[in-house]
Amino acid sequence: MHVLAAGRLVGGGGLPVGSVRRHPHWGFTFVTAGTGRYRDADHDEVVAAGTLVVVRPGRPHWYGPDGGGWDEVFAVFDGPVVEAADRAGRLGSTPLLRLPVQPWAQRLGVFAGRARPVDDGSRAAEGLRLLAMLVEAAGAAAPASAPGNDAGEGEGWLRRSCALLEADLAGTVDLRGVAARAEMPYETWRRRFRSATGSSPYAYRADARLRAATELLTHTPLAVREIAASTGFTDERHLIRRFREHTGVTPRAFRDGLMDRGGRTDRQCGVAWP
Template sequence: MRGTTVPPGTPCLPPRPGDVPLHRLEVPGPQAVPFAAGSFDAMGPLSRSARPHRHTFYEIVHVTAGRGTHVVDLARWALSPPHLAVLAPGQVHHWERGRGLDGTLALFTEDFLVDHPGDRDLLRLLAERCWFRPPPEDDRRIGALMTELVTEYRQRAPGYAGVLRSLLHVLVVRAARLPGGPAAGGTGPGAPPGVPVPGVSRPGVPAEGRPAAVAQAFVRLIARPQAVTWTVRECAERLGVTPGYLTHAVRSATGRSPGRLLIEARTCQAQRLLAHTELSVRQVAARTGFTDPAYFSRFFRRETGQSPGVFRKHHSRAHQSLEAPRARA
């Protein structure tokens, strides 16, 4: 996927003034697989970053030691290892007062999942819950898989890309079986407010064939920050279907309309910007597709039960890395 990977050492800059910084996956060359794995130390200081940021890639973190808090969007998870965290592209996260943080990370873009496209839906469901505490036996198996991923990635023996994809597939499936995971029938209690990711593999949801594929593509589309300003018609055009077909496909797979899911995506993006940036309410309104800040405030109160100002007061933790945009002369 274009723009999701960069050569090593490329600065991670926010795409627009005031936005949460966007990190892309560093790969050694244009032909390299969009995957990386290693310890916190091997992955560098950004792996323990205390500054709120988001990614263009998925991140699976197996935390084996440390103290502090992992903040993901609006949820705060106290460290008491072992833990497994699954982050989807676009989620805002950082580590607060982290001490002795250790473990293993696997980073990869969506197009790395070419051999197992169904893993995309599992990963989004896992990212809904985000934070897991594996039982001892599961933790041992997850640790062994992470070690194998790191070893295969470092050695780069012939056929290593296929081996990495296979190991990652096993890791995703086993993570989904953890208590609270989608394969275990969990609905993600404690997950942060945001867009409910309507995977078509949820129990009891009959969705097959092209409608299911269209619904999956729609869910991936509206996960992009820029997509929250689009209409259902614009989303349908980008997916190459009619608005009526999109509505049928999404309702069949999720039980909800694409308009409702767009509203939830827009609300989630507004929450992220209010909590993790110093953009004004007017600027947040504009970034989420509202030309009238007063209407945005009414919309936000209706969806969250709070005004943007009250929400920011309770959730914002101003950080030095996020400066208010400076006025141009």
Template sequence: MRIHQYVSRPVFPGYLLYPESYGWYREEPEHREHRPPGQLPYYNLHFVFGGRGELVWKNRRYELAAGQGFLYAPDQEQRYGAVPDEPWDVRWVHFFGEGAAALLGDKGIGEPWVFALGDVSRCLALTDELLRFSESPDSSAEQRLSAKLYELLLAMLGASRPKAAGAPPDSRERILAAADAIRSRCEEPWTLARMAETADYSVYHFDRLFRGYIGKSPMRFLLESRIVRAKRLLITGRLSVGDIAAATGFSQSSYFIKRFKELEGLTPQQFREQRT
């Protein structure tokens, strides 16, 4: 079974993300693609939901099974296909837009980004919804099509595991639970060792996994959580800057002012005067 949906260019030119085409291959043992550099000017995203496939990059061969996927940035050389004796159930989307680079960073540039999903259910449901759109949606459907693609990419990024080999199956849930604890109790005296203990990891593994899932170091995440809490207090309360520093986990108001200005470009007092 091969399903191809080609989408007309949108009437409104300002969408940050928009699909060029999308589809679904299942029970196609001869499905193989080899595109030289420059042939496909779109991002190329694949999700594997069953069977097996493979991707070849230079002298490396990636075996792909259910719950995995890959992404190529535009104009990259591409070589992948089904394993003939157990062909994959794969859904794909080619897309473009000025917002793609900001969302995806350097993923798929220079070499394909191969990932595993901790939970495939959301991405499976979203590809189902995408496949239900008509080949040439009217202008009223363009917004929903763009939004659905954006939602799919966010779900993929949220569920994808770090590249590092050997990540435990429940590592994503443990790291996200630790991040929630840090954010909700950011005023407490967190150390990296205490954060790691919350997730039951060594400091080394916690720091590596946290950076992989959250995209920043644990201490940077703590700082940003404290600054967000401080911004709320500056706008909604009457506490002094010194009291807000203490209430958000900063032992010295001078250090609080310094870090606030680094992140916001204003001192806490300037922020308060500008926003109230």
């Protein structure tokens, strides 16, 4: 398996509206900011920050942002080993998966900023690294939505709300704007969200920040202050206090415990390997 191309797009426009693409290779797009849609013969679904779109060769599809573009990390890849992994069901059953934005943008972004391998052995190793990451993502993620569901239908409003609350954790979110995207009055949305999740929207977003920080502590060599900044904490002390309240240990002690159990953080690529 080889990575044929990889990169980042800021304000990308997706595919032209009304067009259908049949890509000859495997690919993924991980949206890090913005919203849009994905369509194929079996799906018509919302795409939001944290959505991983897995494109299979030859499958007709279309996706693109709502307006103003979206930011994404992407890669194109190919090889018999990825076909075997897909036949074994290791890459998930749907083309869209929802993941925490910050840690997965960091991890998948490794391929966008890589130096291109110069020999077959290095190319194969890079391809297997990407495959292992996609298999992990498929196992960890939830489907972005059930086929045919959308905001305002069934539980589509909840999926969209969660995706928006988990997006851009380093920034701010307008809760009334999220309610509007769910097509509900604010107080109705807030009450229904608490009933469905057991948390207020504010508490849900705070928990998402902690989950993202934990992922970054586990899978990257970023300093605690950098993790705090990228996940929306006021400063390093704020993250340490909240992390200790939640886990009983400091972020540094948590990371040291992972190292003691045999894990290591690869400081070249920012990926944790067992």
